[in-house]
Amino acid sequence: MKHKPKLGQNFLVDDAARHAIVDALGDIGNRTVIEIGPGKGAITEILAKRCQHLIALELDRELAPALAFRFRNQSNVQIIEADILKTDLRELVSANETADVIGNLPYYITSDILLQLFAAGQSGILTQAVVMMQREVADRVSASPGVRDYGLLSATAQMNADVEHLFTLPPSAFSPPPEVYSTVLRLRFAPRFEELGVDPAGFDAFLKQIFAQKRKTLQNNLRAAGYTPQQMAAAWPPSIPAQARAESLALEPTAELYRALSATL
Numbered sequence: 001m002k003h004k005p006k007l008g009q010n011f012l013v014d015d016a017a018r019h020a021i022v023d024a025l026g027d028i029g030n031r032t033v034i035e036i037g038p039g040k041g042a043i044t045e046i047l048a049k050r051c052q053h054l055i056a057l058e059l060d061r062e063l064a065p066a067l068a069f070r071f072r073n074q075s076n077v078q079i080i081e082a083d084i085l086k087t088d089l090r091e092l093v094s095a096n097e098t099a100d101v102i103g104n105l106p107y108y109i110t111s112d113i114l115l116q117l118f119a120a121g122q123s124g125i126l127t128q129a130v131v132m133m134q135r136e137v138a139d140r141v142s143a144s145p146g147v148r149d150y151g152l153l154s155a156t157a158q159m160n161a162d163v164e165h166l167f168t169l170p171p172s173a174f175s176p177p178p179e180v181y182s183t184v185l186r187l188r189f190a191p192r193f194e195e196l197g198v199d200p201a202g203f204d205a206f207l208k209q210i211f212a213q214k215r216k217t218l219q220n221n222l223r224a225a226g227y228t229p230q231q232m233a234a235a236w237p238p239s240i241p242a243q244a245r246a247e248s249l250a251l252e253p254t255a256e257l258y259r260a261l262s263a264t265l
């Protein structure tokens with residue numbers, strides 16, 4: 001079967017790596033695990049032996065039935081031919097249950113998948129995700145405030161999860177080898193909206209506004225988003241320098257600024 005580059009198909013062929021990814025989920029003997037993009041089953045095969053219930057979502061209409069056939073005698077394995085982005089994860093998880101997610105992600109939709117996982121995390125159905133992505137994207141997801149890679153994706157991710165950088169693999173771990181290195185992250189879903197006193201939709205929109213132009217100061221981005229100089233003067237927390245950029249602020253002062261500006265509306 002020919003691989004389909006358009007579907008981000010780079011199959012994992014490094015045996016130690018595929019075990020390490022599954023090991024990162026910990027003990028899954030009593031867990032429901034959702035696998036994104038099982039492909040030819042490199043990770044699926046190990047998960048099927050270890051977890052209570054495996055739900056694997058594969059878009060490729062040749063690979064999905066081939067996997068369903070291969071695992072037909074394993075009653076804990078469910079292969080679904082579906083587009084992850086068009087799947088409501090809440091429908092896969094029974095009431096009063098939570099699931100873990102795993103996947104060597106199709107890199108062309110990494111950010112969209114992460115946003116989908118954060119939304120599912122907010123609804124309380126996911127505990128953790130072990131996900132492999134292009135190294136540069138993983139560096140942005142896990143970057144701390146004040147470093148060059150810190151931006152909208154970092155702030156969004158860290159509002160939703162504790163992010164842990166696990167390991168990086170070279171192109172040779174895959175067939176065909178991609179042009180980039182790949183990094184595995186563990187995300188433990190722990191939304192911080194309540195703790196920081198912000199509403200998720202409003203704060204997500206605010207993050208998009210303050211990171212709209214990375215090289216501009218916070219005040220310039222806020223002005224472009226429609227805040228007046230008077231509103232900013234009335235609300236500006238003394239702890240935030242007037243010339244600060246969004247990328248230099250931790251989530252706590254960012255939330256403080258959002259709350260103060262919201263109070264002026």
Ligand SMILES: C[S@@+](CC[C@H](N)C(=O)[O-])C[C@H]1O[C@@H](n2cnc3c(N)ncnc32)[C@H](O)[C@@H]1O
Nearest residue numbers: 007010011012037038039042059083084104106
């Ligand atoms: C990087 S490969 C990983 C395959 C396999 N898990 C492995 O590690 O060898 C990504 C997989 O995601 C599948 N895929 C691509 N787009 C998808 C989508 N929108 N929904 C579900 N699966 C998708 C591809 O067909 C491919 O099998």
